[in-house]
Amino acid sequence: MYKRSGTTPLYPVFLSLRGLHCVIAGLGHVGQRKLEGLLACDPAGVLALDIAPPTPEAVKLLEDPRVHFACRPLSSSDLRHCVLAFAATNDAAENARIIALCAEHGVLCCSVTSPQEANFHVPAVARCDSLAAAISTSGASPALARRWKSELQDWLAPRSRMAKLMGRIRPLVLALNHTTEYNTHLFRTLATSPLQDRLAKADWNACELLLRKILPPDLHDNLAELLHDLP
DSSP: OOOOOSSSSSOOOOOOOOOOOEEEOOHHHHHHHHHHHHHOOOOOOEEEEEEEEEHHHHHHHTTTEEEEEESSOOOOOGTEEEEEEEEEEHHHHHHHHHHHHHHHHEEEEEESSSSSGGOOOOOOEETTTEEEEEEOTTTOOOHHHHHHHHHHHHHHGGHHHHHHHHHHHHHHHHHTTOHHHHHHHHHHHHHSTTTTHHHHHTHHHHHHHHHHHHHHHGGGGHHHHHHHTTE
């Protein structure tokens, strides 16, 4: 079984769960939070398992058509098409068994009781519109991670407009078929310009003037659309 030492750095990654299947064993408070987080990322399906009938709070989550619930322990066959699993039972021995099964099948597993025995854990994630920032203490202090998540939330809010605008600009620029060097210079110029501060202040006239200066003339007719309805 893979064991992560306390000094080995974690590899950060943002996963797309579209079209993928996940498993959660244990539907207590922690398991419910994990299930909510998975469903927010639109997986193809989630198998939720528990040896006890679901609580009223869990039942609301199980009403989602992407979730299949079974009142039994995890079996090896449950992992056949699974990419992520959560060992979220309140039994450390059962979670250890789940970790071992996942290791046999090459499935990434997160354990709520023994994170050091599993091969990934979920960071604290701050989100604002399409912008996300994650922070991890490598299991040293989840409480600190939650505190800093709140601080990150405040930091992200004024930057969400910039992220959304860049998301609109990028495909239009790439469609012009300029060289990679040209596009790289353009995107870096936008990123380091005063545009972010002007967006945070909702100074739309100043934003349009700056974009007109930086963007190629072919996109000047798109400026009103680009700036429309930013959060």
